Amino acid sequence: MLADAVIVGGGPNGLMLACELxxxxxxxxxxxxxxxxxxxxxxxxxxxxxVKLIDHRGLYERLSGSPGPPQPNSAYFMFAAxxxxxxxxxxxxVHALAVPQRRIVQVLEERALELGVDVRRGHQVVGLxxxxxxxxxxxxxxxxPYRLRARYLVGADGAHSLTRKLSGIGFPGVTYDRxxxxxxxxxxxxxxxxxxxxxxxxxxxxxxxxxLPQRTEHGGFSYAPLPGHPPLVSxxxxxxxxxxxxxxxxxxxxxxxxxxGAEIPLGPPSGEGxxxxxxxxxxxxxxxxxFSDRRxxxxxxxxxxxATGGGxxxxxxxxxxxxxxxxxxxxxxxGAPAGLLDGYETERRQAARRMILNAQAQAALTAPGGxxxxxxxxxxxxxxxxxxxxxxxxxxxxxxxxxxxxVNDAHPxxxxxxxxxxxxxxxxxxxxxxxxxxxxxxxxxxxEDASAAASLSDWDGQVEVVTARPPSPAPPATxxxxxxxxxxxxxxxxxRPGPEERxxxxxxxxxxxxxxxHA
Numbered sequence: 001m002l003a004d005a006v007i008v009g010g011g012p013n014g015l016m017l018a019c020e021l022x023x024x025x026x027x028x029x030x031x032x033x034x035x036x037x038x039x040x041x042x043x044x045x046x047x048x049x050x051v052k053l054i055d056h057r058g059l060y061e062r063l064s065g066s067p068g069p070p071q072p073n074s075a076y077f078m079f080a081a082x083x084x085x086x087x088x089x090x091x092x093x094v095h096a097l098a099v100p101q102r103r104i105v106q107v108l109e110e111r112a113l114e115l116g117v118d119v120r121r122g123h124q125v126v127g128l129x130x131x132x133x134x135x136x137x138x139x140x141x142x143x144x145p146y147r148l149r150a151r152y153l154v155g156a157d158g159a160h161s162l163t164r165k166l167s168g169i170g171f172p173g174v175t176y177d178r179x180x181x182x183x184x185x186x187x188x189x190x191x192x193x194x195x196x197x198x199x200x201x202x203x204x205x206x207x208x209x210x211x212l213p214q215r216t217e218h219g220g221f222s223y224a225p226l227p228g229h230p231p232l233v234s235x236x237x238x239x240x241x242x243x244x245x246x247x248x249x250x251x252x253x254x255x256x257x258x259x260x261g262a263e264i265p266l267g268p269p270s271g272e273g274x275x276x277x278x279x280x281x282x283x284x285x286x287x288x289x290x291f292s293d294r295r296x297x298x299x300x301x302x303x304x305x306x307a308t309g310g311g312x313x314x315x316x317x318x319x320x321x322x323x324x325x326x327x328x329x330x331x332x333x334x335g336a337p338a339g340l341l342d343g344y345e346t347e348r349r350q351a352a353r354r355m356i357l358n359a360q361a362q363a364a365l366t367a368p369g370g371x372x373x374x375x376x377x378x379x380x381x382x383x384x385x386x387x388x389x390x391x392x393x394x395x396x397x398x399x400x401x402x403x404x405x406x407v408n409d410a411h412p413x414x415x416x417x418x419x420x421x422x423x424x425x426x427x428x429x430x431x432x433x434x435x436x437x438x439x440x441x442x443x444x445x446x447x448e449d450a451s452a453a454a455s456l457s458d459w460d461g462q463v464e465v466v467t468a469r470p471p472s473p474a475p476p477a478t479x480x481x482x483x484x485x486x487x488x489x490x491x492x493x494x495x496r497p498g499p500e501e502r503x504x505x506x507x508x509x510x511x512x513x514x515x516x517x518h519a
Contacts, residue, residue: 013300014156020325048397080365161302173286283307326484335514
């Protein structure tokens with residue numbers, strides 16, 4: 001039997017990809033070596049564009065546990081442990097969702113099973129081979145080993161990806177061995193907490209705002225009172241002697257003394273675990289030489305890793321999965337336009353490079369030394385300017401990524417993620433994000449004569465067409481074509497698009513959709 005697609009790895013990225021393929025009518029097989037989801041504390045949430053993306057798939061409320069769409073952070077955020085005043089912006093692009101990775105896995109696996117995905121836990125890939133039309137994997141399983149053939153295979157198996165290694169794909173980059181990070185769930189004196197701001201007032205140092213890292217000449221410190229857990233306390237130091245001793249709270253207390261020049265009497269964490277108590281030395285920023293090898297593709301940490309905080313691997317990986325899913329489904333169903341699969345690497349490598357810039361710039365600005373301190377003073381002055389804050393907020397959120405859609409890019413929405421719009425339809429008011437839950441191409445037509453919708457009559461059945469009255473104030477576009485990954489492939493602001501604009505729309509449809517059902 002030839003499967004459509006095999007996904008190696010049942011973490012967030014692999015499960016997200018499985019959901020995307022299923023929405024597109026493809027039934028993937030997910031092979032996960034762990035018999036049950038890991039309880040090890042990893043990422044603590046999602047940040048940036050990915051939060052809007054999961055809202056477009058109807059997953060935000062499941063993950064947040066509260067009704068309503070995501071709201072941007074409109075107060076303060078940090079870049080390289082320097083505060084950014086997001087209130088300077090008319091609209092902040094920085095969205096944050098505090099949710100542990102194991103909960104993300106739980107929700108995505110529940111959704112995958114709802115969609116009929118075959119998730120096989122305790123099944124480990126040990127071999128891989130390709131021929132002209134398929135990929136064959138050797139699998140060790142609880143009952144007996146077996147061999148599985150598929151048209152395509154995707155490695156979502158992490159930074160040490162066996163898929164990547166078996167495919168002969170290099171993983172060049174930079175290893176940072178100067179840093180030592182210590183992190184633990186711990187209790188702090190209740191009387192040190194400011195009930196109004198949540199800041200931790202450290203005698204001899206001063207207030208430490210929650211979630212906003214501090215940088216001193218001796219290292220970094222952060223205090224994160226994540227919901228449902230004891231506070232997460234972290235330090236970062238440079239050029240510390242190596243040790244094989246087990247990590248302890250006393251080691252973290254000593255690190256805090258060196259970094260802040262003050263004592264924090266940490267206590268053991270309360271409540272049920274698992275609890276974090278770890279030491280990490282060094283880190284890596286690496287990007288795969290290529291994101292595919294014939295019928296094998298890489299997503300997430302298998303394709304790129306970053307030595308920086310904020311969970312960039314998870315944030316990028318989930319977006320990798322959505323970018324690849326609809327392309328892979330089109331190739332499996334047949335009729336995909338030329339170059340559609342190749343576009344996955346082109347676009348996601350662009351996003352990976354922006355994250356490298358982000359990671360390396362923040363690492364340089366938090367390093368020790370008086371010259372870095374002087375640079376930070378200058379940078380702090382620049383952060384008082386709205387344009388600087390906007391530029392860095394877009395970089396952090398990933399909102400600065402603009403894809404080449406191969407059409408007239410004069411309209412500012414083209415190549416960007418879908419805008420936030422609230423629309424008036426005959427069935428009532430609806431958000432644009434609610435119209436993209438099916439993961440199909442979408443044409444939103446707000447023109448006076450519905451001429452945009454008429455222009456795509458040849459693609460009837462391939463594109464979901466929604467005609468609505470424009471919101472107030474005036475929308476950023478009167479018509480737009482969204483790819484399944486919610487990026488704008490075409491847009492216009494004309495109330496009645498002329499022949500040239502309608503031709504441009506059809507050109508965009510030919511690039512991103514299968515051949516017309518009828519010409």
